Amino acid sequence: MCVNIMQITVTDLDRHTYEMGLPVTKKTNVEHKFNFIQSPALSSLDELLNDNDNRGSFDFAFIDADKVSYQKYHERMLELVKVGGIIVYDNRLWFGTVAMPEECVREAMKPNRHHIIEFNNFLAADTRIQISQVPLGDGITICWRL
Ligand SMILES: C[S@@+](CC[C@H](N)C(=O)[O-])C[C@H]1O[C@@H](n2cnc3c(N)ncnc32)[C@H](O)[C@@H]1O
Numbered sequence: 001m002c003v004n005i006m007q008i009t010v011t012d013l014d015r016h017t018y019e020m021g022l023p024v025t026k027k028t029n030v031e032h033k034f035n036f037i038q039s040p041a042l043s044s045l046d047e048l049l050n051d052n053d054n055r056g057s058f059d060f061a062f063i064d065a066d067k068v069s070y071q072k073y074h075e076r077m078l079e080l081v082k083v084g085g086i087i088v089y090d091n092r093l094w095f096g097t098v099a100m101p102e103e104c105v106r107e108a109m110k111p112n113r114h115h116i117i118e119f120n121n122f123l124a125a126d127t128r129i130q131i132s133q134v135p136l137g138d139g140i141t142i143c144w145r146l
Pocket of ligand 1 (some may be wrong): 039
Protein backbone atom coordinates (compact mmCIF):
# COMPACT_ATOMS: atom_id res chain seq x y z
CA MET A 1 0.00 0.00 0.00
CA CYS A 2 1.20 3.51 -0.75
CA VAL A 3 0.16 6.41 1.51
CA ASN A 4 0.66 9.99 0.44
CA ILE A 5 0.92 12.05 3.62
CA MET A 6 -0.10 15.67 3.03
CA GLN A 7 0.71 17.13 6.43
CA ILE A 8 1.40 16.08 10.03
CA THR A 9 0.30 18.55 12.72
CA VAL A 10 2.00 18.14 16.10
CA THR A 11 1.05 20.14 19.17
CA ASP A 12 2.84 20.15 22.53
CA LEU A 13 3.41 22.59 25.38
CA ASP A 14 7.09 21.73 25.27
CA ARG A 15 9.18 22.22 22.11
CA HIS A 16 11.91 20.02 23.63
CA THR A 17 9.63 16.94 23.39
CA TYR A 18 9.11 17.58 19.69
CA GLU A 19 12.82 18.18 19.10
CA MET A 20 13.73 14.90 20.83
CA GLY A 21 12.02 13.08 17.96
CA LEU A 22 13.57 15.17 15.19
CA PRO A 23 16.58 12.88 14.49
CA VAL A 24 14.10 10.10 13.66
CA THR A 25 11.76 12.46 11.80
CA LYS A 26 14.65 13.62 9.58
CA LYS A 27 15.33 10.05 8.46
CA THR A 28 11.76 9.74 7.09
CA ASN A 29 12.26 12.41 4.39
CA VAL A 30 8.90 13.92 5.32
CA GLU A 31 10.26 16.44 7.82
CA HIS A 32 8.97 19.29 5.64
CA LYS A 33 5.42 17.97 6.14
CA PHE A 34 5.53 18.46 9.92
CA ASN A 35 3.72 21.48 11.33
CA PHE A 36 4.65 21.97 15.01
CA ILE A 37 2.41 24.17 17.19
CA GLN A 38 3.79 25.01 20.63
CA SER A 39 0.64 25.54 22.64
CA PRO A 40 -1.82 23.84 25.02
CA ALA A 41 -3.54 21.18 22.94
CA LEU A 42 -7.04 22.52 23.59
CA SER A 43 -6.13 25.94 22.14
CA SER A 44 -4.45 24.30 19.13
CA LEU A 45 -7.47 22.12 18.41
CA ASP A 46 -9.85 25.07 18.80
CA GLU A 47 -7.65 27.07 16.45
CA LEU A 48 -7.79 24.25 13.88
CA LEU A 49 -11.58 24.10 14.25
CA ASN A 50 -11.87 27.82 13.55
CA ASP A 51 -10.93 27.03 9.96
CA ASN A 52 -13.87 25.13 8.47
CA ASP A 53 -11.57 23.51 5.90
CA ASN A 54 -9.99 21.50 8.73
CA ARG A 55 -13.26 19.92 9.81
CA GLY A 56 -13.42 16.28 8.76
CA SER A 57 -10.05 16.62 7.05
CA PHE A 58 -7.74 14.54 9.29
CA ASP A 59 -7.21 10.83 8.58
CA PHE A 60 -5.50 9.99 11.86
CA ALA A 61 -4.94 11.44 15.33
CA PHE A 62 -2.78 10.22 18.22
CA ILE A 63 -3.51 11.69 21.67
CA ASP A 64 -0.92 11.46 24.44
CA ALA A 65 -1.07 14.49 26.74
CA ASP A 66 -2.68 15.49 30.06
CA LYS A 67 -5.13 12.75 30.98
CA VAL A 68 -7.63 15.14 32.58
CA SER A 69 -8.58 16.66 29.22
CA TYR A 70 -9.06 13.56 27.06
CA GLN A 71 -12.83 13.98 26.96
CA LYS A 72 -12.42 17.56 25.67
CA TYR A 73 -9.85 16.38 23.10
CA HIS A 74 -12.25 13.65 22.02
CA GLU A 75 -15.11 16.04 21.21
CA ARG A 76 -12.74 18.18 19.12
CA MET A 77 -11.15 15.18 17.39
CA LEU A 78 -14.60 13.95 16.35
CA GLU A 79 -15.00 17.24 14.48
CA LEU A 80 -11.54 17.18 12.91
CA VAL A 81 -11.19 13.51 11.92
CA LYS A 82 -13.13 12.36 8.87
CA VAL A 83 -15.70 9.57 8.95
CA GLY A 84 -13.67 6.39 8.47
CA GLY A 85 -10.62 8.01 10.10
CA ILE A 86 -8.79 6.76 13.17
CA ILE A 87 -8.20 8.33 16.60
CA VAL A 88 -5.77 6.59 18.97
CA TYR A 89 -5.61 7.31 22.71
CA ASP A 90 -2.54 6.31 24.74
CA ASN A 91 -2.17 5.14 28.36
CA ARG A 92 -5.55 3.40 28.55
CA LEU A 93 -4.25 0.82 31.05
CA TRP A 94 -2.33 3.29 33.24
CA PHE A 95 0.30 0.69 34.09
CA GLY A 96 -2.36 -1.91 34.81
CA THR A 97 -3.92 0.13 37.62
CA VAL A 98 -7.30 0.45 35.81
CA ALA A 99 -7.86 -3.25 36.58
CA MET A 100 -6.61 -3.14 40.18
CA PRO A 101 -8.70 -2.64 43.31
CA GLU A 102 -8.30 1.00 44.38
CA GLU A 103 -6.61 0.05 47.67
CA CYS A 104 -3.73 -1.59 45.77
CA VAL A 105 -2.97 1.54 43.69
CA ARG A 106 -0.18 3.93 44.69
CA GLU A 107 -1.48 7.39 45.70
CA ALA A 108 0.47 9.10 42.90
CA MET A 109 -1.34 7.00 40.27
CA LYS A 110 -4.85 7.57 41.59
CA PRO A 111 -5.89 10.94 40.08
CA ASN A 112 -5.08 9.99 36.46
CA ARG A 113 -6.42 6.46 37.02
CA HIS A 114 -9.78 7.95 37.92
CA HIS A 115 -9.89 10.08 34.73
CA ILE A 116 -8.72 7.18 32.58
CA ILE A 117 -11.36 4.74 33.89
CA GLU A 118 -14.04 7.38 33.38
CA PHE A 119 -12.89 8.09 29.80
CA ASN A 120 -12.51 4.37 28.96
CA ASN A 121 -16.14 3.86 30.02
CA PHE A 122 -17.19 6.87 27.96
CA LEU A 123 -15.42 5.56 24.83
CA ALA A 124 -16.98 2.11 25.25
CA ALA A 125 -20.46 3.70 25.18
CA ASP A 126 -19.84 6.32 22.48
CA THR A 127 -21.92 5.41 19.42
CA ARG A 128 -19.97 7.83 17.18
CA ILE A 129 -17.00 5.47 17.17
CA GLN A 130 -16.16 1.78 17.13
CA ILE A 131 -13.25 0.88 19.41
CA SER A 132 -10.58 -1.74 19.83
CA GLN A 133 -8.65 -1.89 23.09
CA VAL A 134 -5.08 -3.03 22.43
CA PRO A 135 -2.74 -4.12 25.27
CA LEU A 136 0.30 -2.61 23.59
CA GLY A 137 2.73 -0.62 25.78
CA ASP A 138 0.57 1.15 28.36
CA GLY A 139 -2.57 0.28 26.40
CA ILE A 140 -4.00 2.09 23.41
CA THR A 141 -7.61 2.51 22.33
CA ILE A 142 -8.08 2.62 18.57
CA CYS A 143 -11.28 4.45 17.62
CA TRP A 144 -12.79 4.20 14.18
CA ARG A 145 -14.85 7.33 13.42
CA LEU A 146 -18.29 6.22 12.24
C1 LIG B 1 4.23 11.32 27.70
S1 LIG B 1 4.66 12.71 26.69
C2 LIG B 1 4.26 12.05 25.11
C3 LIG B 1 5.10 12.53 24.01
C4 LIG B 1 4.93 11.76 22.70
N1 LIG B 1 3.58 11.38 22.42
C5 LIG B 1 5.81 10.54 22.72
O1 LIG B 1 5.30 9.41 22.88
O2 LIG B 1 7.02 10.68 22.59
C6 LIG B 1 3.36 13.78 27.05
C7 LIG B 1 3.53 15.13 26.39
O3 LIG B 1 2.32 15.85 26.58
C8 LIG B 1 2.65 17.21 26.65
N2 LIG B 1 1.51 17.87 27.26
C9 LIG B 1 1.03 17.74 28.52
N3 LIG B 1 -0.06 18.49 28.70
C10 LIG B 1 -0.30 19.12 27.52
C11 LIG B 1 -1.27 20.04 27.06
N4 LIG B 1 -2.26 20.45 27.85
N5 LIG B 1 -1.20 20.48 25.81
C12 LIG B 1 -0.21 20.06 24.96
N6 LIG B 1 0.75 19.19 25.34
C13 LIG B 1 0.71 18.73 26.60
C14 LIG B 1 3.92 17.25 27.47
O4 LIG B 1 4.65 18.46 27.24
C15 LIG B 1 4.64 16.01 26.95
O5 LIG B 1 5.53 16.33 25.92
